[in-house]
Amino acid sequence: MILELRDIHKSFGEKKVLTGVSFRAESGRAFGLLGRNGAGKTTSIRILMGVFPADAGSVTIDGAPIDYRRTGIGYLPEERGLYPKKKIIDQLVYFAALKGMKTSDAARACDRWLARLGMSEYRDKRLDTLSKGNQQKIQLVTALAHDPEIVILDEPFSGLDPVNAMLLKDVVKEEIGRGKTVLFSSHQMGYIEEFCDSIAILNRGEVALTGDLRQIKRDYPRDRLAIRSAQAEQIAADFPGQAAPAENGELILKLASPEEKRTVMQRLSARYDIDEMRVYEPSLNDIFVQYAGD
Amino acid sequence: MEQFWKILRFELKGYLTNKVFVGVTALLVAIIFLVTFFPRARELFGAGEPDEPEEREVMLVSGGDESVRAALAQAFPEYEVRLTEGDIRSPVTGGEAACAVELHGLSDFTYFVDNLSMYDDNAERLSGVLADLYRLSALTGAGIPPTEAQAIMDAQVSFDVQSLGVDQGQNFFYTYVMIFALYMVILLYGQMVASNVAAEKSSRAMELLVTSAKPTSMMFGKVAASCLAGLLQLVCVFGSALLFYNLNRGYMEEGGILSLLFDMPLALLGWMLVYFILGFLIYAFLYGAIGSTASKLEDINTSVMPLTLVFIAGMMVVVFGMSSGQVDSPLMVACSYIPFTSPMAMFTRIAMSHPAGWEIGLSVAVLLASCGGVGVLAAKIYRTGVLLYGTSPKWGDILKMLKKA
Numbered sequence: 196m197i198l199e200l201r202d203i204h205k206s207f208g209e210k211k212v213l214t215g216v217s218f219r220a221e222s223g224r225a226f227g228l229l230g231r232n233g234a235g236k237t238t239s240i241r242i243l244m245g246v247f248p249a250d251a252g253s254v255t256i257d258g259a260p261i262d263y264r265r266t267g268i269g270y271l272p273e274e275r276g277l278y279p280k281k282k283i284i285d286q287l288v289y290f291a292a293l294k295g296m297k298t299s300d301a302a303r304a305c306d307r308w309l310a311r312l313g314m315s316e317y318r319d320k321r322l323d324t325l326s327k328g329n330q331q332k333i334q335l336v337t338a339l340a341h342d343p344e345i346v347i348l349d350e351p352f353s354g355l356d357p358v359n360a361m362l363l364k365d366v367v368k369e370e371i372g373r374g375k376t377v378l379f380s381s382h383q384m385g386y387i388e389e390f391c392d393s394i395a396i397l398n399r400g401e402v403a404l405t406g407d408l409r410q411i412k413r414d415y416p417r418d419r420l421a422i423r424s425a426q427a428e429q430i431a432a433d434f435p436g437q438a439a440p441a442e443n444g445e446l447i448l449k450l451a452s453p454e455e456k457r458t459v460m461q462r463l464s465a466r467y468d469i470d471e472m473r474v475y476e477p478s479l480n481d482i483f484v485q486y487a488g489d
Numbered sequence: 490m491e492q493f494w495k496i497l498r499f500e501l502k503g504y505l506t507n508k509v510f511v512g513v514t515a516l517l518v519a520i521i522f523l524v525t526f527f528p529r530a531r532e533l534f535g536a537g538e539p540d541e542p543e544e545r546e547v548m549l550v551s552g553g554d555e556s557v558r559a560a561l562a563q564a565f566p567e568y569e570v571r572l573t574e575g576d577i578r579s580p581v582t583g584g585e586a587a588c589a590v591e592l593h594g595l596s597d598f599t600y601f602v603d604n605l606s607m608y609d610d611n612a613e614r615l616s617g618v619l620a621d622l623y624r625l626s627a628l629t630g631a632g633i634p635p636t637e638a639q640a641i642m643d644a645q646v647s648f649d650v651q652s653l654g655v656d657q658g659q660n661f662f663y664t665y666v667m668i669f670a671l672y673m674v675i676l677l678y679g680q681m682v683a684s685n686v687a688a689e690k691s692s693r694a695m696e697l698l699v700t701s702a703k704p705t706s707m708m709f710g711k712v713a714a715s716c717l718a719g720l721l722q723l724v725c726v727f728g729s730a731l732l733f734y735n736l737n738r739g740y741m742e743e744g745g746i747l748s749l750l751f752d753m754p755l756a757l758l759g760w761m762l763v764y765f766i767l768g769f770l771i772y773a774f775l776y777g778a779i780g781s782t783a784s785k786l787e788d789i790n791t792s793v794m795p796l797t798l799v800f801i802a803g804m805m806v807v808v809f810g811m812s813s814g815q816v817d818s819p820l821m822v823a824c825s826y827i828p829f830t831s832p833m834a835m836f837t838r839i840a841m842s843h844p845a846g847w848e849i850g851l852s853v854a855v856l857l858a859s860c861g862g863v864g865v866l867a868a869k870i871y872r873t874g875v876l877l878y879g880t881s882p883k884w885g886d887i888l889k890m891l892k893k894a
Contacts, residue, residue, distance in 0.1 A: 241700075241876075244700045246699050246700055246876070247872070247876075268700070270696075270697065270700050272693065272696035272697065272700075274693040274696050275693060276692045276693025276694045276695070276696060276697070277692070277694050277697070278689075278692065278694050279692055281503070285499075285502075289495070289499045290697060290701055292495050293492060293495055293496070293698075293701040293702045294701055295491075298495075337697055
């Protein structure tokens with residue numbers, strides 16, 4: 196299944212929020228939707244979900260306009276929120292039922308998910324008695340209980356401790372493994388890099404960059420080397436004006452051209468004690484800053 | 490439609506498990522129980538004990554003779570009427586006498602009382618008694634024998650009133666009760682719908698709701714649930730009142746307030762239900778829509794104020810129409826077609842006058858159509874409003890958004 200947004204335009208009053216946004220996400224893969232605050236991510240997601248219509252453009256599944264009655268969408272909003280004073284199982288079943296499940300099926304599915312996330316003991320508690328991280332896990336159940344084809348997770352890892360983040364990672368991997376289309380929106384580039392095969396970076400309502408993440412990285416000129424060595428200072432002195440230390444302690448060496456790579460690598464390994472040496476690929480963070488920065 | 494029922498069920502369950510809702514209903518039923526069982530309890534516990542003679546208050550009279558005192562004693566059995574010669578003010582201010590009359594002949598007197606109650610009509614009654622005495626003495630003075638003069642004075646004209654339409658006086662009470670119940674329920678539940686929507690918005694549950702259900706299902710489901718909850722509460726309150734009343738019917742005073750209320754004709758009860766439901770719906774939709782435009786729960790009170798004022802103004806017009814007896818005045822007739830006032834105005838006219846069948850039909854039709862229209866409009870405002878956080882949108886902005894929606 197291929198989910199595609201084509202040339203979406205949207206304005207609120209005089210304010211243009213989206214201009215010609217297009218991207219595509221495939222089933223069985225995770226897609227990262229990136230952008231700074233106010234870049235148009237939430238508006239794109241809401242249009243995708245049919246909360247309001249686009250002024251122009253289309254949302255299609257395998258080329259045909261999306262039919263919301265047939266296509267299940269699960270959504271974990273960035274602004275988390277359920278009914279604080281209501282019993283957890285009641286509201287979980289309510290939301291799953293609103294998505295078209297029978298009440299009895301919804302109850303079974305919610306119980307299964309509560310067990311999967313280790314939350315069964317809170318089933319009959321009120322939501323506001325739970326910690327923030329646990330509330331977030333409950334919210335995740337509302338996104339997944341009705342077994343949707345498309346799962347949209349907006350900042351899913353914020354507020355989770357490392358153990359819960361690991362649990363969520365496993366759940367997301369399972370969902371991807373089951374052929375779901377998972378759409379991530381996050382500012383935590385590490386997670387996007389870990390999960391997403393393809394990305395789109397939005398900047399001021401436009402797509403600044405979209406495509407396969409590995410390909411995007413590979414398309415960067417391969418003219419830099421990342422070197423880990425105890426003799427980093429001597430190496431830097433050997434290449435004046437070309438070397439700069441990176442935050443992780445590596446030395447980044449800028450070459451005059453990609454063709455120099457082989458000779459420089461041979462020269463370095465002959466002269467110095469090198470722990471690790473590879474062609475430097477930009478991190479998603481670097482790419483993001485480049486495309487979404489001012 | 491399926492979503493509508495799911496939302497209705499969830500919301501209704503929310504009301505029925507709300508401790509305040511259940512508590513208030515139980516409290517009202519308990520109060521009604523006490524009121525209706527009071528006469529029976531009094532009779533049970535007070536049976537056999539003769540009433541102790543009450544000590545009567547004193548009315549002092551100066552400047553009159555025994556015949557005047559006797560006449561006043563007969564006219565004012567609730568007072569012990571005493572003749573006095575001295576100062577009559579100080580006993581009144583000192584509390585020894587409830588009131589005093591200083592006669593300057595039979596056609597002129599001064600009435601003294603400490604605090605003049607709103608309901609004190611003693612001066613008028615005194616005036617009547619003294620006028621009779623004056624006329625009697627004039628008749629006997631003209632040579633008519635006292636017995637004959639007394640017969641002339643006591644002559645009565647018999648009469649009978651037959652209302653060919655509706656007895657406004659009799660229907661006034663339950664019309665008033667119904668309008669007041671409608672007023673209470675619309676204000677309470679309307680505000681509840683508005684704050685429920687605003688609470689969902691501020692807790693961000695809305696983020697999930699708008700992506701899970703259609704706004705029309707949401708709006709109609711919520712409003713229908715609050716309407717059912719309101720009706721259920723009224724049925725509990727009035728139903729228990731009716732039950733308790735019937736259990737204690739034998740102990741009730743004839744013509745008492747409760748008897749008047751429960752003798753309401755069935756047809757009128759039917760109209761009450763029709764106008765009650767429709768009137769409730771139209772206001773609840775608007776309250777819901779307004780709730781969706783508020784960003785914070787604290788803003789709700791100010792946001793709903795204009796709507797509440799419209800409703801109160803409508804209620805005032807109707808209550809003034811009722812009290813003045815002019816239920817068919819042009820203003821009332823106009824109000825009985827305007828959907829925001831017709832639930833009160835037309836019901837009042839049905840209860841206290843006899844509007845033509847087509848008038849009632851037209852009023853119900855307009856109200857029904859408006860309910861549908863306002864419902865759809867409210868759902869549109871809701872869809873736009875719930876996603877607007879930050880400052881509350883201005884009405885102009887909302888209208889613009891509606892055009893696009």
